[in-house]
Amino acid sequence: MRYDVIIIGAGAAGLMCAAIAGQRGRSVLVLDHANKAGKKILMSGGGRCNFTNYYVEPERYLCQNPHFCKSALSRYSQWDFIALVDKHGIPYHEKQFGELFCDNKSSDILDMLLSECEQAGVKIQLNTSIEAIIDTSINTEVSRENCQYQLLTNKGGSSGEYNCESLVIASGGLSIPTLGATGFGYQIAEQFNLNTYSTRAGLVPFTITNHLKAVCIELSGSSCEVIIECNGQSFRGNMLFTHRGLSGPAVLQISSYWQVGDNLTINLLPDIDLAQALRKTQHERPKLSLKSFIAQWLTQKMSEQLVEYFFTNLFERGVSQTLAELNAEQMDMIAAQFNAWQLGPSGTEGYRTAEVTLGGIDTDEISSKTMMAKKQQGLYFIGEVLDVTGHLGGFNFQWAWASGWAAAQYV
Ligand SMILES: Cc1cc2nc3c(=O)[nH]c(=O)nc-3n(C[C@H](O)[C@H](O)[C@H](O)COP(=O)(O)OP(=O)(O)OC[C@H]3O[C@@H](n4cnc5c(N)ncnc54)[C@H](O)[C@@H]3O)c2cc1C
Numbered sequence: 376m377r378y379d380v381i382i383i384g385a386g387a388a389g390l391m392c393a394a395i396a397g398q399r400g401r402s403v404l405v406l407d408h409a410n411k412a413g414k415k416i417l418m419s420g421g422g423r424c425n426f427t428n429y430y431v432e433p434e435r436y437l438c439q440n441p442h443f444c445k446s447a448l449s450r451y452s453q454w455d456f457i458a459l460v461d462k463h464g465i466p467y468h469e470k471q472f473g474e475l476f477c478d479n480k481s482s483d484i485l486d487m488l489l490s491e492c493e494q495a496g497v498k499i500q501l502n503t504s505i506e507a508i509i510d511t512s513i514n515t516e517v518s519r520e521n522c523q524y525q526l527l528t529n530k531g532g533s534s535g536e537y538n539c540e541s542l543v544i545a546s547g548g549l550s551i552p553t554l555g556a557t558g559f560g561y562q563i564a565e566q567f568n569l570n571t572y573s574t575r576a577g578l579v580p581f582t583i584t585n586h587l588k589a590v591c592i593e594l595s596g597s598s599c600e601v602i603i604e605c606n607g608q609s610f611r612g613n614m615l616f617t618h619r620g621l622s623g624p625a626v627l628q629i630s631s632y633w634q635v636g637d638n639l640t641i642n643l644l645p646d647i648d649l650a651q652a653l654r655k656t657q658h659e660r661p662k663l664s665l666k667s668f669i670a671q672w673l674t675q676k677m678s679e680q681l682v683e684y685f686f687t688n689l690f691e692r693g694v695s696q697t698l699a700e701l702n703a704e705q706m707d708m709i710a711a712q713f714n715a716w717q718l719g720p721s722g723t724e725g726y727r728t729a730e731v732t733l734g735g736i737d738t739d740e741i742s743s744k745t746m747m748a749k750k751q752q753g754l755y756f757i758g759e760v761l762d763v764t765g766h767l768g769g770f771n772f773q774w775a776w777a778s779g780w781a782a783a784q785y786v
Pocket residue numbers: 383384385386387388389406407408409412413414415416418419420421424425426427503504505545546547548550551554555556557558559729730731757758759760768769770771772773775
């Protein structure tokens with residue numbers, strides 16, 4: 376069967392590209408090995424899909440070439456996607472920091488994309504695995520039908536063979552294999568000699584395996600607002616203690632900048648200069664215990680657990696010391712511990728729970744205007760399979776929409 380465009384991956388980027396290419400009058404087939412389209416869209420944003428952000432800027436993306444994403448993001452902006460959402464009458468709200476979520480369910484966004492595809496005459500075929508991609512311009516024995524690419528699938532025989540002029544790889548990254556993620560896109564890049572950067576999990580919780588783990592278990596479910604820093608980046612937001620380590624928005628954000636062996640610097644009291652507050656309170660309320668002092672800003676339980684964990688060695692006579700007994704050096708040490716806690720996570724939870732995959736196909740191989748591989752005519756890459764990774768907050772979907780839209784103009 377012949378199509379103008381075949382898109383591999385019925386996820387965010389693939390469906391957007393399919394709908395727009397279909398509206399341009401191209402015949403479009405979308406193939407996916409999963410039994411359902413858009414599984415990550417359905418799971419996203421805690422079931423409410425954080426579909427974009429009011430404040431999309433190139434600085435919100437990690438990429439070896441920080442300029443690459445600018446063109447697509449400016450040609451299909453958050454305002455364009457919001458207009459589409461409005462056209463479909465989907466109710467939404469801003470949660471915080473410009474993050475836009477559906478009022479109802481993530482399926483509103485998936486249904487919108489599927490309906491756009493249907494109106495544009497796009498065919499979506501699920502449960503289909505691609506077994507081989509043949510470049511007919513090299514392998515001249517294969518019948519061409521004016522098509523550069525032939526796909527062989529698990530459907531077998533001639534009914535499982537598809538030909539197309541433009542082939543779009545929208546198969547995403549490695550995060551959450553149970554939602555259909557595979558390294559397919561990277562294999563295709565290798566087949567066509569395109570460079571890829573090594574991948575790792577991003578927007579992912581940290582695991583802790585040393586003696587801090589007992590504190591994490593004890594405080595599991597508790598959260599506090601922090602500023603967290605690593606490798607010159609910092610984020611302010613909630614940090615959540617879990618049974619395995621640390622999570623929450625600020626932690627997920629910084630995880631994309633963390634490499635094995637790096638320390639995090641965590642300010643547990645971002646609005647308090649603790650050294651100053653300690654000296655002032657020592658003067659005013661000398662009998663106050665350190666735990667009660669810290670519990671002004673953190674919960675009692677958090678204060679107790681952290682003071683005990685941080686200062687067991689400091690206070691030989693137990694931790695219920697009063698502020699009066701602290702000398703200047705001890706106060707500075709306590710302040711540094713809370714305002715600049717140095718913490719080395721053991722690792723991350725990995726692709727099993729990561730929201731995104733860092734790294735991927737080298738964007739220097741791809742035209743930022745068309746998303747086509749510079750040295751492989753008719754082969755396009757869009758979405759997360761590329762080495763473009765957004766911050767938490769709707770930026771990854773906006774990249775999927777924008778890159779899908781950009782490719783759709785040229786396929
Ligand atoms: C739990 C979770 C929540 C998230 N929440 C948000 C959020 O609220 N906001 C946000 O901006 N981002 C969020 N993200 C990130 C966002 O989902 C992705 O960045 C985005 O879906 C990437 O789009 P994509 O089209 O490139 O890939 P995907 O949406 O992952 O689609 C890839 C498609 O390719 C198919 N595929 C893979 N391999 C093959 C193969 N070998 N053969 C055929 N088909 C294949 C898959 O089945 C899938 O349908 C979340 C991610 C996760 C995991």
